[in-house]
Amino acid sequence: MGEATGPDFRPLYSQIKALLTQRLAAGEWPPGQALPSETALAQEYGVSQGTLRKALNEMEAERLVDRRQGKGTFAAKHSAARSLFQFFLLVGENGERQLPESRTLECSAGKATRDEQEVLELDAGATVTRIMRVRHLKGRPVICERITVSTALFPDLQRCTAGEVTNTLYDMYEGRYGVTVVRARERLRAVAASEREAELLELSTGAPLLEIHRVAFNINKHPVELRISHCSTAHHYYLSELD
Amino acid sequence: MGEATGPDFRPLYSQIKALLTQRLAAGEWPPGQALPSETALAQEYGVSQGTLRKALNEMEAERLVDRRQGKGTFAAKHSAARSLFQFFLLVGENGERQLPESRTLECSAGKATRDEQEVLELDAGATVTRIMRVRHLKGRPVICERITVSTALFPDLQRCTAGEVTNTLYDMYEGRYGVTVVRARERLRAVAASEREAELLELSTGAPLLEIHRVAFNINKHPVELRISHCSTAHHYYLSELD
DNA sequence: GAGTGGTCTAGACCACGGG
DNA sequence: CCGTGGTCTAGACCACTCT
Numbered sequence: 001m002g003e004a005t006g007p008d009f010r011p012l013y014s015q016i017k018a019l020l021t022q023r024l025a026a027g028e029w030p031p032g033q034a035l036p037s038e039t040a041l042a043q044e045y046g047v048s049q050g051t052l053r054k055a056l057n058e059m060e061a062e063r064l065v066d067r068r069q070g071k072g073t074f075a076a077k078h079s080a081a082r083s084l085f086q087f088f089l090l091v092g093e094n095g096e097r098q099l100p101e102s103r104t105l106e107c108s109a110g111k112a113t114r115d116e117q118e119v120l121e122l123d124a125g126a127t128v129t130r131i132m133r134v135r136h137l138k139g140r141p142v143i144c145e146r147i148t149v150s151t152a153l154f155p156d157l158q159r160c161t162a163g164e165v166t167n168t169l170y171d172m173y174e175g176r177y178g179v180t181v182v183r184a185r186e187r188l189r190a191v192a193a194s195e196r197e198a199e200l201l202e203l204s205t206g207a208p209l210l211e212i213h214r215v216a217f218n219i220n221k222h223p224v225e226l227r228i229s230h231c232s233t234a235h236h237y238y239l240s241e242l243d
Numbered sequence: 244m245g246e247a248t249g250p251d252f253r254p255l256y257s258q259i260k261a262l263l264t265q266r267l268a269a270g271e272w273p274p275g276q277a278l279p280s281e282t283a284l285a286q287e288y289g290v291s292q293g294t295l296r297k298a299l300n301e302m303e304a305e306r307l308v309d310r311r312q313g314k315g316t317f318a319a320k321h322s323a324a325r326s327l328f329q330f331f332l333l334v335g336e337n338g339e340r341q342l343p344e345s346r347t348l349e350c351s352a353g354k355a356t357r358d359e360q361e362v363l364e365l366d367a368g369a370t371v372t373r374i375m376r377v378r379h380l381k382g383r384p385v386i387c388e389r390i391t392v393s394t395a396l397f398p399d400l401q402r403c404t405a406g407e408v409t410n411t412l413y414d415m416y417e418g419r420y421g422v423t424v425v426r427a428r429e430r431l432r433a434v435a436a437s438e439r440e441a442e443l444l445e446l447s448t449g450a451p452l453l454e455i456h457r458v459a460f461n462i463n464k465h466p467v468e469l470r471i472s473h474c475s476t477a478h479h480y481y482l483s484e485l486d
Numbered sequence: 487g488a489g490t491g492g493t494c495t496a497g498a499c500c501a502c503g504g505g
Numbered sequence: 506c507c508g509t510g511g512t513c514t515a516g517a518c519c520a521c522t523c524t
Contacts, residue, residue: 011493037509048495053510062486069510070502086485184485189476190433190451208433208451213480233432237456240483242329242427243305254512280490291514296491312491313521 016045017055024064024075025219031174032077035065063182064219076180083168087184087216090236092137099168100135100143107131107158109151116148119215119226127151129158134200142236144197144209145229153179153224170216173225179218181225187213188238191230201232210238259288260298267307267318268462274320274417278308281316306425307462319423326411330427330459333386333479342411343378343386350374350401352394359391362458362469370394372401377443385479387440387452388472396422396467413459416468422461424468430456431481434473444475453481 010018020041029035036044042052056073059065063086066074084097091097112120112128122128129151135143147169149157154177173179189211198205209230216225231238253261263284272278279287285295299316302308306329309317327340334340355363355371363371372394378386390412392400397420416422432454441448452473459468474481 013493039509050496051494054493056510067510068502070504070508072503072509089483089485182486186483186485188431188453188481188483190453190474191476192451206449208435210431210433210453231433233434238431238483240332240429240431240481242332242429242457243425256512282490293515294513297512299491310491311521313489313523315490315522 012047013051013054013058016047016052017058019045020055020059021064021219024059027178029075030178031075031180033075035073035075037072076182078168078171078174078180080168083170087170087181089239090137090143090231091239092236095239098137100137102133102135105132105134109158112148116226120148120150120223122150129154131157137236140235141201141232143229143231144200145227148226149224153177179224181216182219183221184214184216189213193230197230201230203232203234207232209233212238255290256294256297256301259290259295260301262288263298263302264307264462270421272318273421274318274423276318277314278316278318319425321411321414321417321423323411326413330413330424332429332482333380333474334482335380335479338482341380343380345376345378348375348377352401355391359469363391363393363466365393372397374400380479383478384444384475386472386474387443388470391469392467396420422467424459425462426464427457427459432456436473440473444473446475446477450475452476455481 020035023029035041038049038052038056041056042049045052056065056067060067060073063082064076066076068074080099084099088097088099090100107129109127109129112122112126116122116128117124117126120128127150128148131147133145133147134141135145151157154173167175170181173181191209191211193201193203193205193207193209195205197203197209198207201207201209210233212227212229212231214225214227214229215223216227218224263278266272278284281292281295281299284299285292288295299308299310303310303316306325307319309319311317323342327342331340331342333343350372352370352372355365355369359365359371360367360369365371370393371391374390376388376390377384378388380386394400397416410418413424416424433451434454436444436446436448436450436452438448440446440452441450444450444452453476455470455472455474457468457470457472458466459470461467
């Protein structure tokens with residue numbers, strides 16, 4: 001009957017899900033790799049295939065795994081599609097989606113501010129790496145953003161961001177640091193463009209910008225990145241589906 | 244084996260779901276009313292309880308029905324909680340949620356503009372009812388919004404919005420007109436406050452405001468309301484969960 | 487106690503992907 | 506061809522709600 005770790009009064013499938021998520025977070029199946037089949041896992045845990053299926057289906061709904069008939073179940077992996085549809089909600093007038101190109105302005109390390117420390121749940125005095133960049137859509141500068149991550153979690157990020165341009169930052173977090181971003185919380189406000197932002201985005205000072213304050217979380221629900229973006233919404237809008 | 248209406252190559256549970264949704268949309272079970280039990284419906288359609296359960300569970304995920312152990316399955320009904328958590332995403336600094344009070348400024352009927360006609364999928368020359376109102380949170384004026392609906396779908400809305408203040412507009416759509424809003428799409432931009440908005444919201448002209456362009460849909464996926472809100476984000480932010 | 491939805495099981499068959 | 510996940514079934518038992 002496959003005893004777990006102790007008495008647990010949640011449904012079986014929910015316990016199985018927690019165990020599988022734990023193994024996933026521990027790196028037992030790196031992003032993109034196949035998990036054992038349903039039947040194998042069911043046998044391993046001593047439960048029916050139906051129970052195991054319910055656990056895996058919920059994990060798929062949370063985008064922790066990818067399931068495909070005839071192929072198998074795979075640990076979630078970042079892709080351009082995922083960045084585009086899950087994490088980049090600024091779309092063009094006609095609704096078309098496109099990932100922006102990025103130009104890094106600055107990249108430096110320093111002591112976390114009180115705000116950064118709290119949001120990223122860091123120890124007092126921890127070192128963070130900050131990236132300032134401008135992002136372009138169809139040749140136009142549209143976004144001005146400042147990204148903050150823990151230097152301990154992402155060492156040498158400065159050097160990495162210099163050369164590579166092809167992939168998104170989240171691809172790099174996953175590929176080079178083994179950190180997969182699965183969820184994010186965004187807080188939106190309207191703000192006035194500062195003098196510098198106005199210059200970078202080719203607008204006038206005081207022009208209204210959409211501020212996106214994003215905290216990104218890894219599979220363990222720990223915050224791993226703080227990103228504050230100021231976006232010109234002259235030719236784009238932020239799409240939010242309420243359902 | 245319970246023939247449906249014709250040859251259909253989707254999975255059984257998906258066909259059942261479509262049939263149940265259709266009956267729900269037709270008003271067979273008004274908001275809040277109980278549907279027959281799983282066993283009864285399974286027998287009616289000649290499928291197993293498991294298949295029927297899968298259909299109902301998906302409908303619950305889409306918030307078309309409410310299911311509670313020991314009680315039954317109920318047609319979705321609007322509630323303060325639903326308005327608050329599904330449709331009102333402007334929250335206070337400390338993350339607390341609260342529904343705003345509304346003060347109607349104007350309410351009039353007229354010919355739909357080209358934009359309104361397209362968004363609401365109306366015939367050319369259709370009549371619409373428009374409401375202008377200011378909404379307050381904790382005594383402060385925070386939102387300035389213009390609402391447009393089809394007059395044919397919501398007759399006499401002008402008279403209705405005059406007196407009643409207790410409930411939300413969506414409660415009224417449901418209670419008086421039998422229209423349940425189940426989904427919405429919002430497009431967000433940063434805009435500058437007009438002179439009038441600045442006055443109403445007690446800000447200076449040109450101050451940055453968050454524009455929310457919302458289209459609300461009924462259970463049949465038809466657009467039933469257009470709402471453009473201009474929000475002061477001095478003491479509130481728009482919360483968007485990306486998962 | 488009777489009735490509801492929730493969990494769990496075991497097994498059959500189907501659809502898909504790849505050798 | 507085999508192995509994978511997807512569908513469908515039938516039945517047992519549990520947890521919750523109301524009378």
